[in-house]
Amino acid sequence: MLDTATLTTRTDEICAAHLGREGALLPILHDIQAEFGYVPQDCLQQIARALNISRAEVHGVVSFYHDFREMPAGRHVIKLCRAEACQAVGADDLSAYARAKLGVDWHETTPDGSVTLEPVFCLGLCACGPAALIDGKLTARLDTAKLDEILGDLA
Numbered sequence: 001m002l003d004t005a006t007l008t009t010r011t012d013e014i015c016a017a018h019l020g021r022e023g024a025l026l027p028i029l030h031d032i033q034a035e036f037g038y039v040p041q042d043c044l045q046q047i048a049r050a051l052n053i054s055r056a057e058v059h060g061v062v063s064f065y066h067d068f069r070e071m072p073a074g075r076h077v078i079k080l081c082r083a084e085a086c087q088a089v090g091a092d093d094l095s096a097y098a099r100a101k102l103g104v105d106w107h108e109t110t111p112d113g114s115v116t117l118e119p120v121f122c123l124g125l126c127a128c129g130p131a132a133l134i135d136g137k138l139t140a141r142l143d144t145a146k147l148d149e150i151l152g153d154l155a
Contacts, residue, residue: 002040010035011043015050025051025061029068038069066118074109074116076154079133080142083122086129090143094130095119097144101151115154 014031018024028047032039039062048055062068080095102110102117109116125131128140134150 002036002042004042007036007040007042008046011046012050015047019050025053025058029058029062033068036072038072041070066120071109074113076114076135077116077118077133078135078150079118079120079123081121081123081125081129081131082119083126085122085126086131089129091130094142094144094147098147101147115151 011032014035015024015028017031018028021027025047028051029039032043032047044058044062045055048058051058062070078098080098081091082095083091098117099105102115104110104115104117106117106119120133123131123133123138125138125140130142132139132142132147139146139150
């Protein structure tokens with residue numbers, strides 16, 4: 001758990017580094033997430049105050065963009081492609097299998113904190129679907145057997 005003093009200090013430093021920059025909110029949020037692994041709710045008001053915008057505006061941006069997390073991710077992050085090309089070759093069945101196998105839904109983390117499952121819309125591997133990004137590594141032609149193997153390796 002983050003201590004309040006560290007959160008406050010680092011948020012102030014990150015905001016200060018971007019003040020005066022046009023469109024500073026997104027870079028601030030990216031830096032906050034890089035620092036803490038997610039965008040803690042406790043820093044939203046501080047960011048809003050630094051940018052002279054409402055907390056609701058900051059929250060709206062965090063909740064709109066799928067890459068921003070509002071909770072810490074698991075030790076491993078699996079992003080399954082949900083785009084049409086991957087759907088055409090079995091991504092819907094694969095995603096249903098993954099959700100059932102892990103016992104989580106999209107944007108959730110397994111109870112042991114091991115795996116976070118997220119949808120992503122196009123990884124650029126359209127000819128090699130279903131595709132996934134697993135801990136930042138692209139995986140093509142993913143099927144249930146290959147997913148089981150990967151999950152076994154992550155354990």
